[in-house]
Amino acid sequence: MKILACAPYDLAAPCGNSIAAARLRDGFVRHGHEVVLLEDCGNMKRTAVGEEAVRFAPDAVLIMHGWRCREAFFGIHSLHISPIVVSLRGTDVNEMIDDAGKAPAIIDILRFADGVTVFNNAMGDILLRNKFAPSGKIHIIPNGLSLPPPDGDYRARLGLPETAPVIVGLAGIRPIKGILPLIGLLSELKRHSPDLLYVHAGPLIDKKEGELFLDACRSNPWIIHAGTISHEEVTSFLRAGTIFVSASISEGMPHGVREAMLAGIPCLLSLNDGHRNMATVNDEALFFNDGPSFTGNALRLLGSTELREKIAVRGRERVIADCQKTDEIGGYLRLFTGLIETRFARNHR
Secondary structure, eight states, X not given: OEEEEEOSSOTTSOSHHHHHHHHHHHHHHHXXXXXXXXXXXXXXXXXXXXXXXXXXXXSEEEESOTTTTHHHHHHXXXXXXXXXXXXXXXXXXXXXXXXXXXXXXXXHHHHHOSEXXXXXXXXXXXXHHTTXXXXXXXXXXXXXXXXXXXXXXXXXXXXXXXXXXXXXXXXXXXXXXXXXXXXXXXXXXXXXXXTOEEEEEOOBOSHHHHHHXXXXXXXXTXXXXXXXXXXXXXXXXXXXXXXXXXXXXXXXXXHHHHHHHHTTOOEEEEOOHHHHTTSOBTTTBEEEXXXXXXXXXXXXXXXXXXXXXXXXXXXXXXXXXXXXXXXXXXXXXXXXXXXXXXXXXXXXX
């Protein structure tokens, strides 16, 4: 099978979409398929993508973000050369489909796509409830996961005290990730834990948010921006933390949280649907929905090695079990095969 995949960003970009694109490409190739992966499709014109599609003549196409790859989708769809599957990401479903300026394009994509994949039932329910796509078109394929081996002592690399309580965060800096509100919560927590440090890794995606975050780092030496780290450094970075925190306003199936769970770092997560689909409350992670619940649960974790170990072990077991239950690569390949067969039958009636 010849598969054309369109990723919204360069593969070198330190974000979940790029990590997923590389993982899927490598998985398809391991299964013996020929793959062309177009990077940075968010900045490509539909004519340029169309030319690449004509040149490769794929049997199936995977669009790895509805809104950001909309030009790629429409450029390929206009050719009518192969079935197109659109992987809706968390930002598509949680943000962009409610944006009056972006929703029409996404709704058209859902109407014309041959198949639509989402990470979990909650995302699928949003599409069904709002009649954005029929149930027969929606397929649940959870994100896979790959975690590199640890590469050195990240605490030592950053010059952090060995015994200091360190909270780590891993996400691109933009409003939806809730990093600035988190700093306010951490400032209150620091009153109870004076040695506390917060270390965040991730690129400055939103200019205004990024500038405010850097201002906070300059004003508060206990807030440290580790910059943009490569995927190969993720495990070492996460294991520098005592606790992993995600304060996202909404999520799909974020790589950073699952990587922290798999790395054995106890997680404290904001109470949104994406996070709740990934971990059982008070068992595989602790959750918060306001300042008191954040401070209370953070202090519970910081104050109890036993609780941290319990949450870490159960979180890791949850991710391993989820990965064993699902077959991301096989799920996509079976979907492609079914759509190709349906297209062939329709064209040869």
